[in-house]
Amino acid sequence: MSASKYLVAIFGGAVSGSEAAFQLAERGIPSVVFDQNALPYGKIEDGLPKWHVRLRDKEQQRINEKLSHPLVTYVPQTKLGEDIQFEDLNKMGFSAVLLAIGAWKDRPLGIEGIDTYIGKGLVYQNPFIYWFNHMHEPGFDKETYQIEDGVGIIGGGLASLDVAKVLMFELVQKALQERGHDIDLFALDRSIAKVLDEKGLTLEDLGITGCTLFYRRRIKDMPLSPGDPTTPEEIAKAEAVREKILNNYRSKYLFNVAANHVPVDKIVEGDRLVGLIFQETEVTNGKVRSIAGSEKEIRFPYVISSIGSLPDIISGIQSCGSTYEIDDEIFCRLSGYPNVFALGNAVTGRGNIKESLDHGREIAQNLIEGYLANTEGDPNPAVLARISQALEKLESEIREHQISPATFQSIMTQVKAIQDKVGYDNDYISWVLKHLPERLENQLGSSH
Numbered sequence: 001m002s003a004s005k006y007l008v009a010i011f012g013g014a015v016s017g018s019e020a021a022f023q024l025a026e027r028g029i030p031s032v033v034f035d036q037n038a039l040p041y042g043k044i045e046d047g048l049p050k051w052h053v054r055l056r057d058k059e060q061q062r063i064n065e066k067l068s069h070p071l072v073t074y075v076p077q078t079k080l081g082e083d084i085q086f087e088d089l090n091k092m093g094f095s096a097v098l099l100a101i102g103a104w105k106d107r108p109l110g111i112e113g114i115d116t117y118i119g120k121g122l123v124y125q126n127p128f129i130y131w132f133n134h135m136h137e138p139g140f141d142k143e144t145y146q147i148e149d150g151v152g153i154i155g156g157g158l159a160s161l162d163v164a165k166v167l168m169f170e171l172v173q174k175a176l177q178e179r180g181h182d183i184d185l186f187a188l189d190r191s192i193a194k195v196l197d198e199k200g201l202t203l204e205d206l207g208i209t210g211c212t213l214f215y216r217r218r219i220k221d222m223p224l225s226p227g228d229p230t231t232p233e234e235i236a237k238a239e240a241v242r243e244k245i246l247n248n249y250r251s252k253y254l255f256n257v258a259a260n261h262v263p264v265d266k267i268v269e270g271d272r273l274v275g276l277i278f279q280e281t282e283v284t285n286g287k288v289r290s291i292a293g294s295e296k297e298i299r300f301p302y303v304i305s306s307i308g309s310l311p312d313i314i315s316g317i318q319s320c321g322s323t324y325e326i327d328d329e330i331f332c333r334l335s336g337y338p339n340v341f342a343l344g345n346a347v348t349g350r351g352n353i354k355e356s357l358d359h360g361r362e363i364a365q366n367l368i369e370g371y372l373a374n375t376e377g378d379p380n381p382a383v384l385a386r387i388s389q390a391l392e393k394l395e396s397e398i399r400e401h402q403i404s405p406a407t408f409q410s411i412m413t414q415v416k417a418i419q420d421k422v423g424y425d426n427d428y429i430s431w432v433l434k435h436l437p438e439r440l441e442n443q444l445g446s447s448h
Helices: 015-026 053-067 086-092 125-134 158-178 185-190 192-199 231-254 361-374 381-399 403-422 429-435
Strands: 008-011 031-034 074-075 096-099 121-124 153-155 212-214 254-258 261-269 270-283 286-292 296-299 303-305 340-342
Touching: 008 015, 015 031, 015 053, 015 074, 053 121, 053 429, 074 403, 086 403, 096 381, 121 125, 125 158, 125 303, 153 270, 153 296, 158 185, 158 192, 158 212, 158 231, 185 192, 192 231, 212 270, 261 286, 270 303
Parallel strands: 008 031, 008 096, 031 074, 096 340, 121 303, 153 212, 153 303, 212 254
Antiparallel strands: 261 270, 270 286, 270 296
């Protein structure tokens, strides 16, 4: 890559990071994309459950095409705050730094002292889905989980429905195997109910009661459909769609749902969490109110919390609670750093689209979960359009920070040293092929 007046660092190579790199490249601005993993796929690989073969492959191919652009330099296995300190990054001289690192840390469940029981009755969604996605790989040596019947799930969004599906798939698959029926994951994904009906069986026949999803609002309030309805007609339509989606999930995957339940305390025996105390709730004018005197104890083998994700707090970056502190609402510029900007939920920590910024609060999350609205798995064009609009706004900011040819070469020399350290030879496609995880059989038309 020849020297340029501009060079942008992007941390995170998944949906938003790769799109940002591509948009910059189309404007003639080179970038260096750092990713904490060997492959830049983020939650498409580690958070999108592995039965979504076509969607996963399609999205990963899109990322590959964008990161293969000649104006994009990829640097794998390099995490901001660990392998590169934020203060050192600032000294390198980039025209701008874009943070598209996503959200990998689970939002705390919110019951005092409950995190003491992580691994002892409490499980969080992100490591659970990571295990499910990778446990079939030879040599997998990360944390493992024992699937049990009657698990409780705290959540209500699409991710929590995926957790319920994982539990039901594993329970039913094992029970059927014990009866001599070898049913694969993909058949169960199409419909557990249909598989059992074809075998003349029910959950009761298999001795399965199923997991239960607890949600603090009504079913029609679940964040299961895109959009932000405002008129009474739009709200009514959205509520009907949410109920239809949830009912479809339940009829196919046979898990239980307890709406209007909020956990308020823990039940502990010895050193284990064995259950939660819930209060019933009611929703009035959009606000949730706990009903006094409605407390009940419910016991579980363990509880999985699926109430959202947060970005890692990085040393050197000012934070405001669980998100990064920004100076202005136009560019998501980080406080104290005139050329460092955030994309996505590193700023907001929430999952709705940030219309005023056109950055998107959880671009990757919204794209991944968009498969519900489009069964072919195509991304929502509006999401990618927001990234493009964001880069149009940032382009003038980036072009104000020209760098000299000497600075460009100095940065690229440092980048090459980091690539060499992790064994990356700057052949992106070759690297991908060498590091792609082993896939399940029956890929349903997978391109890998």
